[in-house]
Amino acid sequence: MTGKVINLDLCYLYPKLLNIYGDRGNVLTLSYRCSQRNIGLNITTIGIGESVDYEKFDLYFIGGGQDEQQLLVANDLQEKKETLIKAIEKNAIFLAICGGYQLLGKYYKTPDGSELKGIDALDLYTVAGNKRMIGNVLCREIESEETLVGFENHSGKTFLGKSLKPLAKVIRGGGNNGEDGFEGVRYKNVFGTYLHGSLLPKNPFLTDKLIKLALERKGISAPFINIDSSIEDIAHKKAVNLSY
Amino acid sequence: MQNILFILSILAVKTVAFFISFLKLGQASNLPGKIALKIKKDILKQLKFNEDLKIIVITGTNGKSTTSGMLTSIFRATGKTVITNSAGANLLTGIITTLCRNSSLLGKINADFLVLEVDEATLKYITEALKVDLILVTNLFRDQLDRFGELDTTAKLIEEGIKKSKNAQIVLNADDPRVAFLKTETTQKKIYYGLSSISNDENSLSLSEWMKDPEEEDYKCSHREIQKPELNFLISDIKTDHLSTYFNLIEVSNNLQKSNFFLPMVGIFNLYNAASAIAIAKTISSPTQMQIQKAFQAYSTLFGRGEKIAVKNKTAWIYLIKNPIGTTEVLKTLSKAPNARFLIAINDNFADGRDVSWLWDARFELLSNSKKEIFVSGKRAFDMALRLKYANVKQDLIKVNENIKTALYNALNTLEDGETLYVLPTYTVLLEMQRKKLCKSVK
Numbered sequence: 205m206t207g208k209v210i211n212l213d214l215c216y217l218y219p220k221l222l223n224i225y226g227d228r229g230n231v232l233t234l235s236y237r238c239s240q241r242n243i244g245l246n247i248t249t250i251g252i253g254e255s256v257d258y259e260k261f262d263l264y265f266i267g268g269g270q271d272e273q274q275l276l277v278a279n280d281l282q283e284k285k286e287t288l289i290k291a292i293e294k295n296a297i298f299l300a301i302c303g304g305y306q307l308l309g310k311y312y313k314t315p316d317g318s319e320l321k322g323i324d325a326l327d328l329y330t331v332a333g334n335k336r337m338i339g340n341v342l343c344r345e346i347e348s349e350e351t352l353v354g355f356e357n358h359s360g361k362t363f364l365g366k367s368l369k370p371l372a373k374v375i376r377g378g379g380n381n382g383e384d385g386f387e388g389v390r391y392k393n394v395f396g397t398y399l400h401g402s403l404l405p406k407n408p409f410l411t412d413k414l415i416k417l418a419l420e421r422k423g424i425s426a427p428f429i430n431i432d433s434s435i436e437d438i439a440h441k442k443a444v445n446l447s448y
Numbered sequence: 449m450q451n452i453l454f455i456l457s458i459l460a461v462k463t464v465a466f467f468i469s470f471l472k473l474g475q476a477s478n479l480p481g482k483i484a485l486k487i488k489k490d491i492l493k494q495l496k497f498n499e500d501l502k503i504i505v506i507t508g509t510n511g512k513s514t515t516s517g518m519l520t521s522i523f524r525a526t527g528k529t530v531i532t533n534s535a536g537a538n539l540l541t542g543i544i545t546t547l548c549r550n551s552s553l554l555g556k557i558n559a560d561f562l563v564l565e566v567d568e569a570t571l572k573y574i575t576e577a578l579k580v581d582l583i584l585v586t587n588l589f590r591d592q593l594d595r596f597g598e599l600d601t602t603a604k605l606i607e608e609g610i611k612k613s614k615n616a617q618i619v620l621n622a623d624d625p626r627v628a629f630l631k632t633e634t635t636q637k638k639i640y641y642g643l644s645s646i647s648n649d650e651n652s653l654s655l656s657e658w659m660k661d662p663e664e665e666d667y668k669c670s671h672r673e674i675q676k677p678e679l680n681f682l683i684s685d686i687k688t689d690h691l692s693t694y695f696n697l698i699e700v701s702n703n704l705q706k707s708n709f710f711l712p713m714v715g716i717f718n719l720y721n722a723a724s725a726i727a728i729a730k731t732i733s734s735p736t737q738m739q740i741q742k743a744f745q746a747y748s749t750l751f752g753r754g755e756k757i758a759v760k761n762k763t764a765w766i767y768l769i770k771n772p773i774g775t776t777e778v779l780k781t782l783s784k785a786p787n788a789r790f791l792i793a794i795n796d797n798f799a800d801g802r803d804v805s806w807l808w809d810a811r812f813e814l815l816s817n818s819k820k821e822i823f824v825s826g827k828r829a830f831d832m833a834l835r836l837k838y839a840n841v842k843q844d845l846i847k848v849n850e851n852i853k854t855a856l857y858n859a860l861n862t863l864e865d866g867e868t869l870y871v872l873p874t875y876t877v878l879l880e881m882q883r884k885k886l887c888k889s890v891k
Contacts, residue, residue, distance in 0.1 A: 224599075229808025229838070236838050270600050339802070355803045402808045405834050435837055435846075439830040446796075 210426070211244040212418050215261040217304070218269070218277050219249045225357065227267030227301055229402025234263070237411050240431045243419075252280045258291040262418040268302030268400070274312075278320050281307055285323040292325050297418045298394040301403060305388070305396035306330045306360055326391050327365030335359065337378030339448035341399055343387045345372045350409050352387075353443035354399025362398075364389055371397055376448050393417050406443055408436040457488040458555055461548035477537035481544030492577035495547055495555045502732055503562045503578055505571065507606060508586030508627070510774055511721040512538060512565035515586060518725035520563050521743040526735045528560035538567045543574065568602050571609025575616070582732055583610060584619040584724055588626040589773050599626060607631045619727055621720065622677050641681035641727040644698065681727040686719065693719050697726055707737040711744055715781055717774060757871075757887035762860050764869040766887070768878055770800065772809035778872065779814040787867045790815065791859040792836075793826040793852055793877040800874040804831045812839040821862060823847045825855035826877050852877055856886055 216231055231247060238245040250256055269277065281288070292298060298308075306312050309328035312320040322329075336359040343352050352372050361381035364370060370380065371388030379387035380398070388397035395414070397403065404411040416428055461480035468479065484491055497503075506516050520532045533546040543564055551557045566574050574580070585606060588599055607630055610618060614635050621627045622642030632638055682698040684706075693711040698704055711722050722744065729735050735743075757764055767782070769775040769792075782788055796802050815822060816839050824832040829850045836846050849855040852873070859869055873881065881887055 223809070225803070226805030226808030229805070229835075232808065232838050236840075272600060355805060357803060400805050401803070402805055405808070405838060406831070432843070435830060435833050435843065435848075439834045442828075442830050 209244065210242065210419070210424060211246060212238060212262045212415070212422070213246045213248065213260055214263040214265060215256060216247055216249045217264060217266040218251055218273075218280075219267075220251060221273040221277055222267040222269035222304060224270060225268055225302065225355075225400040226402045227265075227400060230267070230299065230301070230404040231265055233402065233404035233408075233411050234265075234414065237408070237431065238415060241415075241429045243415070252276060253283075256284055256287045256291075258287045258294070258296070261291065261296060262422060263297040263414065264288070264291065264299070266298075266300045266304030266307070268304055274303045274307070275320065277303075278307055278312075278322070281323050282321065285325075288323055289325045292392060292394055295393050295421050297414050297421070298396075299404075299414060300394065300396045301400055302358060302398050305398065306362060308394070308396055309362070312360060326389060326394065326396065327368050328362055328389060328396075330360040330362045333359050333361040333382070335382070337382055337398075339377055340443065340446040341377030341379070341387065341448075342375040342444055342446075343372035343377070343379065343399075344375060345410070346370065347390065348409065348413070350407075351375075351440070351444055352397075352399065352403075352407050352410065353440055353446075354397070354401040354403050354407070356398045357400075358398050362389075371395060393421070401443070406436060406439045408433045408440070453488045454491065454494050454555060455553055457484040457491050458548045458551060458553055460484050460487060461545055465545065465549055477533075477545055478539070478541045479545075480548065481537075481541035481546075484544050484548055485541060490577070491544060492547070492574075495551060495557055497562070497579075498556075498558050501557070501559055501562060502581045504564070504582045504584070504728060504732065505574060505580050506563070506565045506584045506586065507568055507571050507609070508584070508621075509568070509589040509602070509771070511586040511717055511724075514718060515584065515721040515725050516563050516565040518722055518744065518747055519728055520561075521747040522725060522729045522735050522740050523561050523563070523733065525739040525743040525746065526733065528733070529558075530561045530563055531557065531559045532563040533565060538565045538570065540570050540573050543570070566609075568605050568609075571606055572612055575609045575612040580613040580616045582617045582619060582728060583613060584728055585621065585627045585630060586721070586724060587621050587624045589771050603630060610636070617731060619724060619731065620677075621724065622679055623720075628677050638677075639680045639727060639731055640677050641723050642676070642679050642683065644679070644682035644684040681723060681730070683719065683723045693722075695719060695723075697723060699730060702730075707740075709737075709741060709744065715777055717777060759856060759860055759887050762863065762869070764860070764871055764887070766871045766873065766878065766881075768875060769810075769872045770874055772806050772811075775806075775810035775872070776814075779811060782870050783814040785868065785870075789820055789822075789859065789863060789867050789869045790818075791823040791825065791855060791869060791871045792832055793824070793855065793871070793873040794828040794832045795826045795874050795876045795880075796828050797876040800876050804828050807831060807835045812836055812841075816840040818845060821845050821847050823849070823855050823859040825849055825852045826874065829855075852880055853884060853886055856881070 235245045300308050307322045308326045309322040310324050311322055311329050313331040315332040338357045341354050341356045345352050369390050370386035371390045374385050374387050461484045464480040506512050520530045523530045531550045533543055603626055610632055614633055617637045618632050619639045622640040680700050683695055685696040687694040696706050696708050698706045757766055767778045796804055812835050829848050833846045833848045837843055
C-alpha cells in the first residue's frame, strides 16, 4: 500500500426492521476486516422511504426479519426496485440473507396463498412450506469449493429459475428448499443465502471475497493483505462438525 | 382401572423422584413427570385442588423464574402456603413432576396458592387442564427464536393459551408493545403495569428504551400509532446503583396509593419482575408494604440471575445470559462496576437456543476497553471469542477454554486483590456448574 486512502461504501438496508438473527454481525465483520487492511468502510443505513443513490455504493447488505416487518420492507422495496436492479446489473456487491434474499426474487407465496411481491431482480421465487428448516448447515461454495457454515431458520422454500446458479451445495441441512440439495444463489456479484450465524464472521474467506470483488470493481489493484484469522478458522472448523 | 392408573402415575413420580435425589443423579425435575404422562395421559385434569386454591401462571420470554420466586416469597411472607415449580422446570413434564410430588397418593393438592412458571409453548396445555385464576405475561423478547421460529409465533402461542382460561385475570407489561396488545377474551379482566410516563426521573427514558428492541422501530411505527394502555400499577421514582434498586409503585385503583420499595438486586429487568410480582400479589391478595419488602430481602435469586457464589475460597457473581437484550443490560450494568473481570460461557443446547446468532446482537462492544483478560468457555467458546474479537477486544486478552471447570479455575486464579469475577453463563452451562458442584450459593 502506498498510503493512498481506500474507501468503500456500504449500503445497509433496513437495519431497524430486518435484524432478528444477528445480521449486524455481517456488517461488523466487513467493517473489521476492511479496517485491518486500511480500507475505510463507510456504512450508510437506509430505511423506509429513503432513497438509494446506486452510483455511490460498492456493497449492499440486507438481512431477514419477521412477517410483519418483512411486509413493510416488501412494500417499500417496490419504490427502490429500479435503483437496486441497476446496482445489481452494474455488478455491485450484494449480500442478502434469509428474508432479504427472498425479496430479491419474484414473489413469496404465504401460507394463505397470497403473494408478497419481491423486486424481481433475480429469477427465483419462494413458497411457504409446512415444515420449518432449523439447524446448523454445512455446505460447499460452488465457485471456490470452500466450506460454508451457518444456521438456517426458515419455512419458505426457494426455487431458482433455470438461468440462475446456486451459491453452494448442501452437505448438511435443508438449504434453499430441502429438496434439490442446493443453498443460496449467486448471480453476478449478488450472494443470496439462508445462512446466518452470523454468516460472515465464521466464513472469513467469503468476507474477503466480497471485499476483493468490491475493490476489483472499483479498479483498485493493490495487493490483498492477509490478516490473522486464527480464531475465525477454529470457529469455522468447530461449526463444520456441529450436528444439524 | 382409570383410577388405578392415576394413582400409579403419581406413585411413579414420587418413587422416581426419590431415587433420582437419593442417588444424586440430578434435580429430578422432568423425568418423573415424563413417566407419569406415559402412564396417564390426562393426569393434570385428574388432580384435585382445594376449592379456595388460586392458580397463578407466569409466562413470557424473560423473568419467569425470578418473578415466580418473588411472588412465592411475598405469599409466604403473608403466612400462606405455596406450591411452585422452583427448579425452573417449566415444561409440561416438569409441571407434572412438581404437582405430583406435592399431592397425596389420591391426587389431592392442598395449598393457598399454586405459582407456576410456564414455557410459552406449554401454556395452552396448562390453561386447558387447570382452572387458572391469573396469567402474567412478562415480556416478549428475541429469545430462542430457533425454537418457535419468531416472536409473532410466540405471541400466537401465548394467545392460544390465554384463550383457554376464559375467566382468568390477565396481567400484562404495558411497556412491551408485543405484550400490551396480546389478544384477550372479553370475559377476561386486564391489568397493566409499567413505567409512569409522568415521571420526570432521568432514568425513565432509558428504562422505556430498554423495553424495546434497540434496533426496532419505535412503539408508534411498528404498532401503528397505538397508544400505550392505561396503567393499573405505575413504577416511578427509580434510583439505582450497581448493587440495588429503589422505586415507588403507585396503585391506581387504590386512590393512587404510593409505596416505596428497596430491591437488593440490580438490573432494570429485575425491577420489572418485582413490579409484576407486586401487581399480582395486590390483585389476588392483600400483602402489606412491609411484608413485600421483607419478601424481597428474603428472596435469593433463583437460577443464578445475579447470584453470589463461592468457588473454592473465592467469591464470584453469576448472571445468566440468554438473549441480546438481557445480555446487553447485564453488560451495561457490569461494565461500570469497578475492578470487574469476566468469564463468558456459551452453550448451544436446546434450552440455550441452538442458534448463537444472538451473540452478534448483544453489545459486547461494552467490553472493548478491557485491559484485563476475558475468559470464554462452553461448547461455543470460539464463537464467543470471535464475537469479542470483532467487538475490538484485543485478541491476546481473549482466553478460550471450552471446559467450564478449567475456565472457571483459570479465571479465579488470575484474580487480583479487590477484583470481582462476573460469570456470564447460558442456561445449560449454569446447570453444568451446579451439577459438578463448581459453586455454591452464598447468602
